[in-house]
Amino acid sequence: MALPTIFRRSLIAIALGVTVSGTAAAQERELLNSSYDIARELFAAINPEFQAWWQEEHGEEIAISQSHGGSSAQARAILQGLRADVVTFNQVTDVQVLADAGLVAEDWQDAFENNASPYYSTTAFLVRKGNPKGIESWDDLVKEDVQMVFPNPKTSGNGRYTYLAAWGFAENEFDGDEEQIEEFMRTFLANVAVFDTGGRGATTSFIEREIGDVLISFESEVNNIRGEYGSDDYEVIVPPVSILAEFPVAVVGENAERNGNSDLAQSYLEYLYTEETQRLLAGFNYRVHNETVVEEFADQFPETELLEVDEVFGSWDEAMETHFEGGALLDQLQRR
Amino acid sequence: MRRIGDAPVVRRLLIGAALVLSALFLLLPLVAIFAQAFSEGVMVFWANVSNTFTLHAIGLTLMIALLTIPVCLVFGVALAWLVTRFSFPGRRILQTLIDIPFAVSPVVAGLIYLLLYGRNGWIGTWLDGYDIQLMFSWPGILMVTIFVTCPFVARELIPLMQAQGSREEEAAVTLGASGWTTFRRVTLPNIRWALLYGVILTNARAVGEFGAVSVVSGAIRGKTNTLPLHLEQLYQDYNAVGAFACAALLAFIALLTLSAKAGLEWRAARREAFA
Amino acid sequence: MSQLATWRTGSTRVLPGFGLSMGISVLFISLVLLLPITGLFGQLAGLSLAEYWAIITEGRVVASYMVTIGAAAVAAIINAIFGLLLAWVLVRYDFPGKRLLDALMDLPFALPTAVAGITLATLYASSGWMGGLLEPLGFQVAYTWVGIALAMAFTSIPFVVRTVQPVLEDLPAEVDEAAMSLGATDGVAFRRVILPHIWPALVTGTGLAFVRSLGEFGAIIFIAGNMPYETEITALMIFVKLQEYDYAGASAIASVVLFVSLALLLAINVWQGRFVRRLHGGKG
Numbered sequence: 001m002a003l004p005t006i007f008r009r010s011l012i013a014i015a016l017g018v019t020v021s022g023t024a025a026a027q028e029r030e031l032l033n034s035s036y037d038i039a040r041e042l043f044a045a046i047n048p049e050f051q052a053w054w055q056e057e058h059g060e061e062i063a064i065s066q067s068h069g070g071s072s073a074q075a076r077a078i079l080q081g082l083r084a085d086v087v088t089f090n091q092v093t094d095v096q097v098l099a100d101a102g103l104v105a106e107d108w109q110d111a112f113e114n115n116a117s118p119y120y121s122t123t124a125f126l127v128r129k130g131n132p133k134g135i136e137s138w139d140d141l142v143k144e145d146v147q148m149v150f151p152n153p154k155t156s157g158n159g160r161y162t163y164l165a166a167w168g169f170a171e172n173e174f175d176g177d178e179e180q181i182e183e184f185m186r187t188f189l190a191n192v193a194v195f196d197t198g199g200r201g202a203t204t205s206f207i208e209r210e211i212g213d214v215l216i217s218f219e220s221e222v223n224n225i226r227g228e229y230g231s232d233d234y235e236v237i238v239p240p241v242s243i244l245a246e247f248p249v250a251v252v253g254e255n256a257e258r259n260g261n262s263d264l265a266q267s268y269l270e271y272l273y274t275e276e277t278q279r280l281l282a283g284f285n286y287r288v289h290n291e292t293v294v295e296e297f298a299d300q301f302p303e304t305e306l307l308e309v310d311e312v313f314g315s316w317d318e319a320m321e322t323h324f325e326g327g328a329l330l331d332q333l334q335r336r
Numbered sequence: 337m338r339r340i341g342d343a344p345v346v347r348r349l350l351i352g353a354a355l356v357l358s359a360l361f362l363l364l365p366l367v368a369i370f371a372q373a374f375s376e377g378v379m380v381f382w383a384n385v386s387n388t389f390t391l392h393a394i395g396l397t398l399m400i401a402l403l404t405i406p407v408c409l410v411f412g413v414a415l416a417w418l419v420t421r422f423s424f425p426g427r428r429i430l431q432t433l434i435d436i437p438f439a440v441s442p443v444v445a446g447l448i449y450l451l452l453y454g455r456n457g458w459i460g461t462w463l464d465g466y467d468i469q470l471m472f473s474w475p476g477i478l479m480v481t482i483f484v485t486c487p488f489v490a491r492e493l494i495p496l497m498q499a500q501g502s503r504e505e506e507a508a509v510t511l512g513a514s515g516w517t518t519f520r521r522v523t524l525p526n527i528r529w530a531l532l533y534g535v536i537l538t539n540a541r542a543v544g545e546f547g548a549v550s551v552v553s554g555a556i557r558g559k560t561n562t563l564p565l566h567l568e569q570l571y572q573d574y575n576a577v578g579a580f581a582c583a584a585l586l587a588f589i590a591l592l593t594l595s596a597k598a599g600l601e602w603r604a605a606r607r608e609a610f611a
Numbered sequence: 612m613s614q615l616a617t618w619r620t621g622s623t624r625v626l627p628g629f630g631l632s633m634g635i636s637v638l639f640i641s642l643v644l645l646l647p648i649t650g651l652f653g654q655l656a657g658l659s660l661a662e663y664w665a666i667i668t669e670g671r672v673v674a675s676y677m678v679t680i681g682a683a684a685v686a687a688i689i690n691a692i693f694g695l696l697l698a699w700v701l702v703r704y705d706f707p708g709k710r711l712l713d714a715l716m717d718l719p720f721a722l723p724t725a726v727a728g729i730t731l732a733t734l735y736a737s738s739g740w741m742g743g744l745l746e747p748l749g750f751q752v753a754y755t756w757v758g759i760a761l762a763m764a765f766t767s768i769p770f771v772v773r774t775v776q777p778v779l780e781d782l783p784a785e786v787d788e789a790a791m792s793l794g795a796t797d798g799v800a801f802r803r804v805i806l807p808h809i810w811p812a813l814v815t816g817t818g819l820a821f822v823r824s825l826g827e828f829g830a831i832i833f834i835a836g837n838m839p840y841e842t843e844i845t846a847l848m849i850f851v852k853l854q855e856y857d858y859a860g861a862s863a864i865a866s867v868v869l870f871v872s873l874a875l876l877l878a879i880n881v882w883q884g885r886f887v888r889r890l891h892g893g894k895g
Contacts, residue, residue: 040573067556080454082472082554154851195837209736334839340787354700362715365730414635432877439872441826444865448650495812515627530777540720564723583726590721594714
């Protein structure tokens with residue numbers, strides 16, 4: 001039989017696997033950053049900068065590992081024991097879950113400036129060349145002949161922002177008249193052509209499958225997409241009123257302590273606020289707080305009124321409860 | 337002597353239908369994957385494949401598959417032997433229990449392992465006391481992979497061994513052969529194809545599993561990222577070429593098992609020719 | 612143990628290995644399958660019966676059962692026919708490209724389901740190779756339940772092919788030679804002689820394909836369009852619950868899929884046992 005061959009091969013492969021993981025586990029301290037799924041290249045750019053800076057400041061060589069996935073799947077992994085030192089998420093609720101479990105300090109939003117959100121973004125539109133449907137703001141989206149693509153608010157934080165932004169706009173527009181707001185939202189949701197589970201899927205539907213007239217996503221995303229797929233074929237529209245999307249960071253205290261990385265974790269997140277890093281972030285189309293950098297990139301980020309979830313909806317918890325949970329408003333609005 | 341379906345017309349018709357349907361249904365997607373993988377040229381493909389993180393993911397994926405196969409093989413043969421060669425109360429139940437992995441969504445499969453062996457699970461808490469962490473490291477990935485793939489070998493063997501019956505083995509034992517010899521000399525030659533198909537399916541599923549693994553892996557680049565997870569990350573990050581390069585690699589790994597099977601077939605045929 | 616011995620001697624079997632194979636099987640099933648499954652039911656324990664019922668009968672969830680079962684049934688029927696054809700052609704005929712065809716069968720398992728989903732959606736969207744051909748004919752596949760059935764059929768085809776293949780291979784040439792020498796036509800001989808032998812394997816394979824389709828997620832979500840009440844599958848409902856950290860809710864819906872699947876598979880196993888017994892003249 002060929003069993004010996006198979007056996008030999010498996011031994012080689014196991015040896016291979018062990019050596020590969022062996023080299024990864026070197027002597028140096030190692031920081032694990034658990035992040036959202038579209039931040040791979042962003043942190044691939046930031047990490048070497050931080051490593052060099054730390055080396056210079058402390059004369060210590062460190063390693064940084066990255067874990068990427070859907071923000072709530074990442075939080076779930078940490079809840080169940082993934083020993084990440086820091087989280088850099090795109091959903092406030094997902095950090096809050098960790099805080100509720102005691103893994104992250106209760107006052108995590110005060111631990112760093114700007115609600116512990118070193119950079120932020122908003123919800124914006126990507127339309128096809130020449131903006132044939134003339135889409136400038138939220139009320140253009142409920143027209144009969146407009147078809148939208150944005151991720152499912154049930155599965156994606158990105159989609160939740162879009163829903164909340166539209167709601168916030170309607171609340172202003174109709175002076176808080178519940179009936180009119182709900183009618184607006186019903187039409188809005190009925191104009192969605194495809195509900196992909198995540199931002200990436202929605203992009204594919206819009207760009208590669210050529211579905212819909214407008215893609216709604218984070219401003220940073222639509223700018224990146226336009227850069228990726230050709231600036232001549234698409235236009236970015238930032239509506240005059242939109243929503244503030246924070247990208248919260250936190251030290252996972254329990255893990256950082258256990259890994260002996262508390263100082264490193266703290267510095268790593270502080271480093272995100274430095275001018276150089278803020279410039280780097282702005283280069284990835286995120287809005288930042290550093291005054292100098294804001295001025296440098298002023299052309300890139302049009303002025304817009306940013307609604308805040310806490311102000312319009314009370315808090316994230318309340319927004320989740322009244323809008324997104326099973327049987328809540330979103331479910332009712334989508335019933336036919 | 338003529339066999340069923342040997343008439344040239346029938347033969348051509350059936351082969352034609354099979355080829356056309358498979359081309360549309362199976363080959364076309366494969367072509368599309370390779371077209372995407374090489375859409376920016378061989379160099380870009382190669383750059384994506386030879387990337388450190390991709391190489392590590394390949395190593396980890398192969399290691400998991402190679403550890404999974406023997407476990408599933410032993411279990412599959414034992415279970416098939418048990419349920420087809422003996423009758424005892426609870427036999428059908430036992431036979432149905434092995435199908436649990438097919439009946440559970442892979443993500444849920446990952447979740448139940450996580451809830452048991454994770455930080456808050458009762459086994460996980462106990463292991464944590466000894467500073468042993470199974471989840472978010474390769475043992476966790478191996479565990480869920482075994483869960484997802486364990487029915488395949490048994491599932492291949494059972495219908496065949498049932499159809500064959502046990503007369504030959506009984507004869508051998510009655511003539512004084514030991515159990516082990518009977519198994520090796522009588523049973524094994526009879527079931528070798530089913531066994532191979534079982535291994536092929538196990539391997540294919542083990543390298544391709546995403547849902548369950550994604551829950552327990554932690555997706556740490558260069559450490560617990562398997563090839564399907566790595567692929568997903570590249571895709572999410574707008575590196576479609578890299579993602580499809582990984583998909584092409586996975587398809588290639590599946591083809592390798594098939595060529596191993598072809599090699600065995602060839603050797604078996606040669607042995608028969610000499611005998 | 613003494614009782615085990617009675618069962619063993621109670622049967623007409625003389626074969627050894629009962630204890631060993633029983634030991635391995637029970638140990639493995641307990642540790643790898645049953646122990647984790649208790650975790651699923653542990654989650655359910657936190658729910659009252661009324662809560663459980665409310666979760667699994669919620670309007671949107673019920674609509675997803677319909678979509679999932681309907682599409683999985685269509686996919687299973689397609690696979691039964693297509694899979695039988697492929698298994699037959701691969702075992703009985705020699706032709707150029709046979710090796711490649713054989714290799715292609717495992718492709719759906721080796722590809723992570725998401726890749727299959729993205730690729731199928733690319734091919735069958737109106738801008739794709741297949742969609743571009745079908746759509747002008749008024750046949751929309753992507754973002755309809757046809758697309759869901761297609762993705763299900765793709766991911767589960769190996770089940771049928773690889774289950775029927777070994778049984779066909781094992782069939783001695785004398786079986787059909789005898790049938791043919793009696794002067795039966797191909798069709799009649801196939802129905803009367805071949806089909807009874809491969810019938811259990813075919814049903815098993817089709818049943819597994821169906822059950823696998825019920826739980827499939829990755830391959831489907833890209834092509835389904837995921838419109839509420841129309842093209843949402845049950846696996847998506849489970850995924851939504853997980854996103855909300857609602858493990859109990861996710862487990863509740865998952866348990867429905869689990870029970871339905873296991874009941875179906877148990878039925879197939881019992882039927883198969885009867886069938887084989889009949890085939891072997893009451894002795895199996």
